[in-house]
Amino acid sequence: MSTALKIKNISKTYGNRTVLNNVSFETYTGEVFGLLGPNGAGKTTLIKLITGLINIEEGEIEIFEKSLNKEYEEAMSYLGAIVENPEMYKYLTGRQNIMQYVRMRKNVTPERIEEVIKLVGLTNRINDKVSKYSLGMRQRLGVALALLHNPRLLILDEPTNGLDPVGIKNLRDILTNIAHKEDVCVMVSSHLMSEMELMCDRVAIINEGNVIRLDSIDNLLSVSQGHQVTFAYSTSDLEKTQHLIAENSEVQTEPDNQKLLVHVNSDNNLEIIASITAMLVKNGISVYTVSKVENQNLEEAFISITNKGGGQIV
Ligand SMILES: Nc1ncnc2c1ncn2[C@@H]1O[C@H](COP(=O)(O)OP(=O)(O)OP(=O)(O)O)[C@@H](O)[C@H]1O
Ligand SMILES: [Mg+2]
Secondary structure: OOOOEEEEEEEEOOEEEEEEEEEEEEEOOEEEEEEEEEOOOOOHHHHHOOOOOOOOOEEEEEEEEOOOOOHHHHOOOOOOOOOOOOOOOOOOEEHHHHHHHHHHHHOHHHHHHHHHHHHOHHHHHHHOOOHOOOOHHHHHHHHHHHHOOOEEEEEEEOOOOOOHHHHHHHHHHHHHHHHHHHHHEEEEEEEOOHHHHHHOOOEEEOOEEEEEEEEHHHHHHHOOOOEEEEEEEEEOOHHHHHHHOOOOOOOOEEEEOOOEEEEOOOOOOHHHHHOOOOOOOOOOEEEEEEEOOOOHHHHHHHHHHHHHHOOOOO
């Protein structure tokens, strides 16, 4: 694992509007990194700065330790990116598009071309005209083009836009494969939290130009819960169950439909639940089911973070 991208104190203003405010973070090879934020948060602006589409005015960006300002060409040699719509010739086939692209790049071997076509799952359709491709196929051809020169940092702005759930899953598998098996750093942006949760190892949550959270998906999900674990009890007498459990100061109870929710704030939550269950049985209550309630997903965490967030840097 090595540092792929280093963003240092990047700020960007348009007129008197601050679009990015002192953004700093690093991303690493072998990870899928998500840039997550609502519309207008500054995701595309940051990606345009990293990919050299707009000039850096304040701060510094390094790609594999090469400064974009000072060593632009070297920095760019590590980068593959799709920002907005990748350029493709619709009247050419997928393969002809690839060959067109290869002519502009150095060092793309015939083996790499075949490898990339296979990687994005276009083997059967590569000789069809792009005009006959579905959106998902065009998207995958775009990923193939961006991967041809073996970039170690791949950046895709909203890659799942417009894809159906199967297309999203396919792309997700392709991108996690590239990151985890080819040791590439894959950076994707999205405003869809549920999808980032499945695709990314770490995310930066960006809101109004500020990075308000930077953490692994695992941590984000558990932090959003405050390490609280919830179990749902179904018993022969819920009222008595609640009354008995309320005597245990380590948990909070909350009726929910035909169940009683028990919130535990402790690392040994399983032991606590086991002893509560034994206590209930001892008091003559039939315990029908005890089930763990799944954590809230990142979408809920994201909404609660951005609602509370207001530019706070964590
Ligand atoms: N060329 C420009 N001139 C002026 N303002 C701009 C320009 N480009 C972007 N902005 C503003 O910068 C802010 C961030 O825009 P940006 O496109 O980076 O957001 P985003 O996070 O990519 O949003 P989305 O999810 O909608 O793609 C917005 O307020 C936008 O209006
Ligand atoms: Mg955008």
